[in-house]
Structures are given as structure tokens and as C-alpha cells.
Amino acid sequence: MTEKRVLIEPIDPRKSKPGGVDTCIRGLIKYRPDDMVLSVVGVDAVGDAEIGVWRTDEIDGRSVRFLPVYRADNTVIRPKIPHIAQLVWGVWKYRRQISADVLQTHRVTTGFAVRRFFRKARHVQFIHNDGDDSIKLGNESYFKKFTGAFRFLEKRAVQECADVVIFNSAAAERLGQWGQNVRFSPTWFDDEYFFPAEGDPHTARTDLLWVGRFEETKDPLLAVRAIAEAGPQYTLTMLGGGSLLQKTKDLAAELGLSERIDVKGPVEKRSVSDHLRARSALLMTSQHEGFPRAVVESLACGLPVVTTAGGEPNGLVVEGRNGTRIAERTPESVADAIRRVDGVASEGAISSVENLRATILVPYVLGRQVQSTEQQR
Known part of the structure; x- marks a missing residue:
């Protein structure tokens, strides 16, 4: 019927x-x-x-x-x-x-x-x-x-x-x-669009992606400060729109990070998968989420996730298996988790969302x- x-x-x-x-x-x-x-x-x-x-x-x-x-x-x-x-x-x-x-x-x-x-x-x-x-x-x-x-x-x-x-x-x-x-x-995740790049070209996970609304709840400013703390080898591409978009760009410039942080703004949803496959890890700095789609889609593309507790509250991201978890909401703690993600393999990320x-x-x-x-x- x-x-x-x-x-x-x-x-x-x-x-x-x-x-x-x-x-x-x-x-x-x-x-x-x-x-x-x-x-x-x-x-x-x-x-x-x-x-x-x-x-x-x-x-x-x-x-x-x-x-x-x-x-x-x-x-x-x-x-x-x-x-x-x-x-x-x-x-x-x-x-x-x-x-x-x-x-x-x-x-x-x-x-x-x-x-x-x-x-x-x-x-x-x-x-x-x-x-x-x-x-x-x-x-x-x-x-x-x-x-x-x-x-x-x-x-x-x-x-x-x-x-x-x-x-x-x-x-x-x-x-x-x-x-x-x-x-x-x-x-x-929609596996018509979100799937791993061929092979695993990443020898180090230093080029990160951030996806979300540029609002206080998502805390894009924490992501910028964390990249400054992590070290000169790390870069960040940021996708999305919102009231803090310009403030995020201004902070990156103030910290001398304009060449390492690319704030692209809003992009078409289907192009997010291309950005994911061109990067090596996702950075999630949200204060709270439900069951964030960006995390699931990133894992499906083979990207480990660096996340705050609120950014992935359902226990999907497991330390060392498919990403790293941030201990405190400070630039230093986020930077530490970013450095640790180097040792996480893409296979763990992909297998963790096989049933999603x-x-x-x-x-x-x-x-x-x-x-x-x-x-x-």
C-alpha cells in the first residue's frame, strides 16, 4: 500500500x-x-x-x-x-x-x-x-x-x-x-558523492578542513587560534557562511595566518566532497552538535576527525582509531589533538561509517x- x-x-x-x-x-x-x-x-x-x-x-x-x-x-x-x-x-x-x-x-x-x-x-x-x-x-x-x-x-x-x-x-x-x-x-552519508580519494596520498595530515556555519556555536575563531598554535606546517581551509565570517578572516590576518588559512565562505554542498578528498583531516570545533553530518561525510572520504566533545557527542570518533578528541576548549589542546591525528590511518575512518x-x-x-x-x- x-x-x-x-x-x-x-x-x-x-x-x-x-x-x-x-x-x-x-x-x-x-x-x-x-x-x-x-x-x-x-x-x-x-x-x-x-x-x-x-x-x-x-x-x-x-x-x-x-x-x-x-x-x-x-x-x-x-x-x-x-x-x-x-x-x-x-x-x-x-x-x-x-x-x-x-x-x-x-x-x-x-x-x-x-x-x-x-x-x-x-x-x-x-x-x-x-x-x-x-x-x-x-x-x-x-x-x-x-x-x-x-x-x-x-x-x-x-x-x-x-x-x-x-x-x-x-x-x-x-x-x-x-x-x-x-x-x-x-x-x-550519500556514497554517490562522499567516498575516498584513490589511494592514500597523505604522508602527513597537515592540511585540514573546517566545515560549518560561521557562528559562535561552531567556534571558527578557536579553529584559527589552534592553527596558530599547532605550527607552521599546518594549513586550514574553512567552508561556510555566517555572521563571524569576516571576523574569522580578520583574526587570521591579525595572527599572520592569511597564507595558511583559506576562508572560502559558502560553497555548493556537492563540492564539499571534492574539498574533503583534497584534504587530509577534518577539524570540528563546535560547542554542541546533534549527530554532525560533516563528521560522517569526512570519515566516509577517509579523513580522520579532530573534534571537541560537543562537536561529536555520540562516541563515533574514537581516539586513535578514526580521529582524535580534544581535551579542553583551548587553542593549545586543539593544537595537541591536531598533531596527534598524524598517526591515524584512513582505513579506520572509512570502516567506522560503513553502516551509515x-x-x-x-x-x-x-x-x-x-x-x-x-x-x-
């Missing part, structure tokens, strides 16, 4: 944007089971779609129906009117045009709202980060001063949804206390037989 599933998130499937949520959804579209019709309700980020009218587009060789319910630049993290508010209003406005067996959301705020609009549908909630970390360590959450409200939304998601998929082991354990419908999933291919995990996260909330009770 064909399942009609509608995914609601402020993305435009025709235009990729930086971030794990966007990449996750593209993987779901590309590798969904053949007996599932997956449609997207989101934002017109291109500026040429008719709002409130379904259209059909081809994404990575798969046909997907798309209903834009508002128009905006969804790469702006904090617009005057939050994307969630615009999305929810648009869904309400065009709700009569949305029909599905299952409704899937990727933020607890969106999920709480749309479950009110479509009570007869079965609901699936994806959660990409540990809410505790986002509130305590991040600087982008609207709930930093309203932790009680966020707890309420998390608990209601577990109570009201047929299935809750969480990409963070600590969050899955915490939310699992409220229901048996909570399950953890690792992040996957999209072809394996996407059917897992979409393949569970979803029962209604009423049946669960």
Missing part, C-alpha cells in the same frame, strides 16, 4: 542551503522507499514559484511534489518574522490543499502547531539536536529564556506523535522516558510501520 507522507519544513527542495536538516531532507527524498509518495510543504527561496499551488520538481533523480506557502530567503537565520511563524501561518492558510496519511516535521515548534491543524493524520517528529545543549550552549535558540516552554513542546511531541526519530543519543535517552515511540538514528550509508539508514528512519496515537494508547 502506497503511503502519502507530507514533510513540513522551511526548505525549498529546488535550492539547497547549508545545514544538516536540509541535507537530511534531501536524503529522505532521494532514498525514500518506492512505495512512499513524499511531498514537501515549505518556502519559495528562489522567488519564482506560485505560492499556495502544488508543483512537481525532480530532485536528485526523484520526483517530488512541492507546495510553497510563503516566500523568503531561508538562509537568513533570524529574519524579522521567524521562518517557523511564516511557515505555520502558510500551512494554516493553505491547509485545505494538504492531505496525507503521515505528516512529518523537523522542529518541535512546527510539529506542535501543525498537529493542531491535521488531527486525523498520523504524525512523525524528527529532532536533530539535543535541546538541552541548544539552550545552554547555543546562541541561536529562541528558547534560551523559556526553557519550560521548550520542555513542554518536547514532551508533547513524544505524547502526540506515532514516531519520534532523534539524531542525538543523549536526547533520545532523555526523551525516551516519556514514551516507547522514541528512537535514535545516526546521521548518514544513506541506502541503509533512510529506509530505517522512514520504514517503521507508523501507528496512530490512538492505537498506541
